[in-house]
Amino acid sequence: MVNIQTHMDFDGQHRAEKLSRFIITLFGIVGLIWGAIIQQFSQTVYILGAGFLLAALVTVPPWPIYRQKPLNWQKARPETTTGASEDKKKKK
Amino acid sequence: MHTVLTRGNAILAYSLSVLACLTFCCFISTVFLDYRTEAKMNTVKVLLKNVPDYGASRERHDLGFLTFDLQTNLTDLFNWNVKQLFLYLTAEYETKSNKLNQVVLWDKIVLRGENAVLDFKNMNTKYYFWDDGNGLRANKNITLTLSWNIIPNAGLLPSIQAHGSHTFKFPDEYSTTSA
Numbered sequence: 001m002v003n004i005q006t007h008m009d010f011d012g013q014h015r016a017e018k019l020s021r022f023i024i025t026l027f028g029i030v031g032l033i034w035g036a037i038i039q040q041f042s043q044t045v046y047i048l049g050a051g052f053l054l055a056a057l058v059t060v061p062p063w064p065i066y067r068q069k070p071l072n073w074q075k076a077r078p079e080t081t082t083g084a085s086e087d088k089k090k091k092k
Numbered sequence: 093m094h095t096v097l098t099r100g101n102a103i104l105a106y107s108l109s110v111l112a113c114l115t116f117c118c119f120i121s122t123v124f125l126d127y128r129t130e131a132k133m134n135t136v137k138v139l140l141k142n143v144p145d146y147g148a149s150r151e152r153h154d155l156g157f158l159t160f161d162l163q164t165n166l167t168d169l170f171n172w173n174v175k176q177l178f179l180y181l182t183a184e185y186e187t188k189s190n191k192l193n194q195v196v197l198w199d200k201i202v203l204r205g206e207n208a209v210l211d212f213k214n215m216n217t218k219y220y221f222w223d224d225g226n227g228l229r230a231n232k233n234i235t236l237t238l239s240w241n242i243i244p245n246a247g248l249l250p251s252i253q254a255h256g257s258h259t260f261k262f263p264d265e266y267s268t269t270s271a
Contacts (some may be wrong), residue, residue, distance in 0.1 A: 008094065020099070041115075041118050044114055045114075060103070
């Protein structure tokens with residue numbers, strides 16, 4: 001089976017949020033300037049819409065680049081022969 | 093930001109916040125503009141009748157008839173926060189019973205992109221010029237003014253009065269049924 005990863009690590013989530021904010025803000029500012037130059041507010045809205053689509057494409061799917069700093073989990077401890085584990089053995 | 097849905101929700105919410113901010117910028121950029129401009133108007137033919145006003149009291153009230161010329165250039169009023177103008181021509185006068193009477197005689201919508209250089213000759217009014225009594229006969233001081241509402245993308249809906257007006261008088265006698 002192919003192992004498809006669908007998560008972002010914490011650093012990836014942080015970068016995705018920063019990147020989406022940056023893209024949308026940039027398109028908004030550019031749209032405002034362009035709309036003011038040609039005096040069409042609809043163009044401002046369309047450019048912001050393009051920024052939204054780009055941000056959605058780049059930061060919503062869990063791309064592999066957002067999975068480059070996985071947390072270093074501690075290794076699982078070896079099972080000790082006390083409590084619950086003993087009960088299980090008895091049932092078997 | 094840990095699932096597809098929360099990220100989608102976050103960027104949609106942020107986009108809408110930015111859109112509100114941009115709309116506000118558009119509003120601020122136009123709110124202090126002076127939208128007044130020159131308009132020339134003139135009356136061509138003025139008639140006065142005294143007829144029963146069946147729309148109101150059935151008593152005989154004064155009904156004015158007039159045709160007018162109107163010249164103005166509204167091209168400069170349009171910008172990215174003006175979708176259309178609603179022009180209206182108002183007659184203002186004083187009678188014994190009322191200090192201020194205002195009657196809208198004619199109106200017109202000018203969309204952005206349409207020809208905004210208006211030059212009308214000998215236009216009929218769109219609406220009846222009823223007085224609520226007999227205040228029009230021999231009234232020497234009827235003032236025509238042109239005003240407009242600006243319909244914006246965002247912001248206020250101001251009512252602007254043009255520079256320029258025209259004052260005329262109604263005849264002393266009612267005209268008979270012809271004309």
